Each structure stands twice: as structure tokens, then as C-alpha cells.
Amino acid sequence: MTGDSVEKLYLIALRLYPERFRLAHGPAMLQAFRDGRRDASLPRRQFLSLILVDLAISLVKEHLAMMREVFGRPALFFNAAVLAGISTVLALALYAIPQQVLRQGANDPQIAMAGDAAARLEQGQPPSEAIPAESVVDMARSLSPFVIAYDDAGTPLASQAQLNGQTPVPPHGVFDYVRAHGEERISWQPLYRNGQRVRIAAVVERVGGAHPGFVLAGRSLREVEMREEQVLRMAQLAWVAMLGLIVVGTGVFGWYTRPRTA
Amino acid sequence: MSTQPVAGIPLSAAVFAILLSLAEREKHGYQIMKDALSPEGGAVRLGPGTLYGSLDRMMRDGLVAESGVSDDERRRYYKLTALGRRALAEELERLDLAVRAGRSLGLLPHRSRS
Numbered sequence: 001m002t003g004d005s006v007e008k009l010y011l012i013a014l015r016l017y018p019e020r021f022r023l024a025h026g027p028a029m030l031q032a033f034r035d036g037r038r039d040a041s042l043p044r045r046q047f048l049s050l051i052l053v054d055l056a057i058s059l060v061k062e063h064l065a066m067m068r069e070v071f072g073r074p075a076l077f078f079n080a081a082v083l084a085g086i087s088t089v090l091a092l093a094l095y096a097i098p099q100q101v102l103r104q105g106a107n108d109p110q111i112a113m114a115g116d117a118a119a120r121l122e123q124g125q126p127p128s129e130a131i132p133a134e135s136v137v138d139m140a141r142s143l144s145p146f147v148i149a150y151d152d153a154g155t156p157l158a159s160q161a162q163l164n165g166q167t168p169v170p171p172h173g174v175f176d177y178v179r180a181h182g183e184e185r186i187s188w189q190p191l192y193r194n195g196q197r198v199r200i201a202a203v204v205e206r207v208g209g210a211h212p213g214f215v216l217a218g219r220s221l222r223e224v225e226m227r228e229e230q231v232l233r234m235a236q237l238a239w240v241a242m243l244g245l246i247v248v249g250t251g252v253f254g255w256y257t258r259p260r261t262a
Numbered sequence: 263m264s265t266q267p268v269a270g271i272p273l274s275a276a277v278f279a280i281l282l283s284l285a286e287r288e289k290h291g292y293q294i295m296k297d298a299l300s301p302e303g304g305a306v307r308l309g310p311g312t313l314y315g316s317l318d319r320m321m322r323d324g325l326v327a328e329s330g331v332s333d334d335e336r337r338r339y340y341k342l343t344a345l346g347r348r349a350l351a352e353e354l355e356r357l358d359l360a361v362r363a364g365r366s367l368g369l370l371p372h373r374s375r376s
Contacts, residue, residue, distance in 0.1 A: 017311070025318065028291050029310035031336040035292035042296075054309020062315055 006048075007034070013055050018066035070258040071251065080250040084243060091239035098231045106201035106224040107185050109145050110217035114183075114205040117147045117217065122209040127158035131215075137161040139168070139190065140198050145219040150175070152212045161218070163190055163198060170202065175214055178204045187221060199225065268349040270323065272356060276316045279306040281325065281342060281350040288329040288341035291317075325349055 010033050014026050036047050120130035127149045137146040139161050146161035154175050156167040168190035178184045184204045191198040200218040207213045273281070282304065283289060283297035291313055297303040298313075308316075317340060320326045325346035329339040342350070364370045 021315070021318070025310075025314035027336045028338050029314055031334070032291040032295060032310040032313065036295070039292075039296070042299075050307050050309050053307065054311045058309065058311025058315050062311065065315070065319075 006037070010051070013059075016059055018062055020066065021062050071254045073254070076250060076254050080246055083246045083250075087239060087242035087246065091235050091242065094238055095232050095235035099228050102224050102227055102231070103187075103201070106219065106221060107203055110201065110203040110219055111185075113145060113147055114203045114215050114217035117149065117215045118205040118207045121149060121207045121211070121213065121215065124210070131158040131160060133158065133160050135160075139163040139200065139218075139220065140196070143220050143223055145217060148216045148218070149207070150214040150216065152214075154214070157213065170204065170216065174204055178206050178214055182206050188218065268345065268352055271349065271352050273349065273353045274316075275304060275306045276308055276312055277320060277325070278350070278353055279304040279308065280313070280316055280320065280340075281346055281353075284326060284340055284342045285347070285350055288339045290337040290339050294340070320346070 007030075011030065014022060014029060017026070033051065036042060036051070037044075039047075117131055121127065131147045131149050137144045137160055139146070140163055142161075146159070148159040148161060148167060149157040150169065151157055154169055154172055156169065159167040161167070170186070170188050170190070174184055174186060174188075183206065186202050186204070188200040188202040189198065190200060199221040201221050201224065202216055202218040204214055204216045207215055270277070276298075279298035280294055283294045286297075289297070291310065295308050295310070295313055298306040298308045317326060321328070323345075324343055326340050327343050329341045361370065365372055
């Protein structure tokens with residue numbers, strides 16, 4: 001390889017340095033390179049290996065330094081952090097608001113059903129009439145709403161639903177709360193074992209009168225929770241997209257407002 | 263003169279070699295590279311990229327300055343600043359202590375005073 005072509009290659013390599021560094025030191029580096037090539041006391045092979053190693057190391061080093069200079073500015077970081085915070089709050093709202101609307105909406109028919117059944121029982125109708133069990137709902141599979149009547153001790157009296165052949169009973173703490181407050185709206189999980197999970201949107205009402213007790217109106221949350229999952233995935237996607245835009249935007253803004261010192 | 267220790271001690275091999283080279287007099291890039299490569303200069307392999315990158319940061323830290331004297335517009339001469347001289351002295355002091363510790367541990371031969 002001729003001397004001229006080696007120098008041409010070095011000139012090309014110099015163009016790989018960051019602009020500010022190249023403008024500031026490019027001519028002096030080229031001069032040092034020429035001095036080295038003219039220096040008879042330095043073996044040519046040793047000099048060329050020095051130049052190659054130097055190029056590999058200093059190119060990486062100067063580009064990292066340039067990145068720190070361009071993107072490591074506190075104002076840039078602060079702006080990006082504020083935007084990331086805003087987008088996180090937005091994404092949380094994007095999930096939390098529809099999730100609450102969906103979950104509250106899941107109680108809608110049960111509120112009326114529990115109230116009606118409690119009224120019938122308070123009027124003295126026997127539980128089997130107040131809560132007619134024409135077809136029993138399988139709580140593990142069906143999405144249909146159902147009503148269950150319990151006596152004051154929490155023992156089932158009449159039920160439109162069964163789970164694994166039995167009428168499930170909510171935790172006694174729920175009855176205690178309803179006894180004190182008149183009504184409770186809960187997400188009830190009557191079954192969670194061996195990967196089988198049943199969750200119910202339940203409204204529990206107190207039954208007054210001569211035969212006090214409780215009425216529970218419920219409906220499977222399976223479909224609602226699937227929609228909640230979809231909302232969560234969309235919110236996550238929106239959050240990642242917003243963060244991506246912030247990263248790209250900060251990068252572009254940082255690049256165009258980079259310090260330009262000769 | 264300030265007695266505050268200079269920030270950045272211990273110095274990197276490249277910075278130390280550049281300061282040591284410039285302690286003698288102001289020099290241009292290739293002279294500094296040659297000095298650094300010699301055994302007395304620390305045998306540090308400084309190529310142009312590493313040299314000018316280091317000089318760039320050392321000028322920003324106030325350790326060296328361009329002298330403004332040049333026989334060729336492409337050749338820039340650099341000189342030590344007072345801070346650079348103090349940093350070099352502190353580094354040499356630190357190394358001297360380490361060498362003395364090495365001697366007392368028998369890791370280096372004792373030298374007789376001439």
C-alpha cells in the first residue's frame with residue numbers, strides 16, 4: 001500500500017470522529033500522523049498498529065463523550081423525566097377509569113335483583129318462592145346472574161346457583177358488614193384451586209322483617225375481567241408508545257440543540 | 263499558591279504522560295506522542311485520537327493550554343498551566359511514596375546516593 005493511500009485511509013477515518021472534535025483537532029491529528037510516518041526512528045509497522053488501536057479506542061471514546069455532551073444535559077433529562085411522569089399518570093388513568101366503569105357496571109343487574117328479592121322475603125314470601133330456581137346456574141361456567149338467600153346465620157335457604165354441586169357461602173365477615181351497614185358490593189372468589197378460578201360481582205343485601213337474613217345477587221366477572229385485561233394491555237401499549245416518543249423526541253431535540261463550540 | 267489537592271489525582275496514564283512531556287517545555291502533538299512512548303515518558307502508546315481527546319479534556323480542566331506559538335498552522339503547541347504543574351507534582355509525589363513503599367518491602371532494589 002502506498003503512502004498516499006494510507007494517508008487517504010486515515011483521512012477517511014478522521015471523518016468518523018464527531019463533528020466538533022474533528023473540526024477542533026482533525027488538522028492537528030493529520031499533522032501528527034504525517035510526522036509519525038516521516039519519523040525514521042519509529043518502525044513503520046509499530047506506528048501503523050499504534051494508529052489502528054488508537055482509532056478503535058478513541059473513536060468509541062469521543063462518540064461516547066459527544067453523547068454525554070449532547071444528551072447528558074440536566075435540562076434535557078428534567079424535561080424527559082417530567083414528560084415520562086405525565087405519560088405514566090395518563091396511562092394509569094387510561095387503565096383505572098375504564099376499569100372502574102367496567103367493574104361498577106358489572107354490579108348493575110344484581111343491585112336491582114338483590115333489592116327485589118330482599119323486598120319479597122321481607123313481605124313474608126317463602127325463600128323458595130321469592131327466589132325461584134327454575135334453572136340452576138353453574139357459577140363456574142355461566143355468565144347469567146343469580147340470587148341466593150341465606151338465613152341470619154349465613155346458611156343457604158334458596159339458591160339459583162351452584163358451584164361444584166353446592167351452594168357457596170361468602171365469608172362471614174361479609175354478613176357481619178351487611179348486618180351493620182345494610183348492603184355490600186364485593187368481588188367474591190368462591191373458588192380458587194388447581195388453576196380453577198371463579199370470581200363473582202356480588203351485591204349482598206340485608207333482609208329485615210320476621211325472618212331476618214341476607215340476599216346475595218351475583219354474576220360471573222369472567223367477561224368483565226377479560227375486558228379489563230384488554231384495557232390494561234391497551235394502556236400498557238399507550239404508555240410504552242408515549243415513552244418511546246419521549247425518548248425519540250428528547251434525542252432529536254437534544255441533537256438539534258447540542259452545544260456547538262468550535 | 264493554593265494547597266488544595268488537585269481534583270483528578272491519581273491521573274490516568276495518558277494525562278500523566280502528557281503532563282510529564284510538557285513539563286520540559288511547550289510541545290506539539292507528535293513530540294508529546296514520542297515522549298509518551300519512550301520509557302522515561304511512561305511508555306504510553308498515545309495515538310493522535312487519544313492524544314487530542316485527552317488534550318481537549320485537559321484544556322477544559324485547566325491543566326494545559328495552547329501556547330499560541332506555531333511554526334505551522336496545523337501544528338499546535340501546548341504548555342502546562344500552573345494547575346497542570348501542580349497536578350503533575352502531586353502525582354509524582356504519590357508515585358514516589360508508592361515506590362518508596364515498594365523499596366521498603368524489598369520489591370525494588372535500594373539505590374545508593376551518588
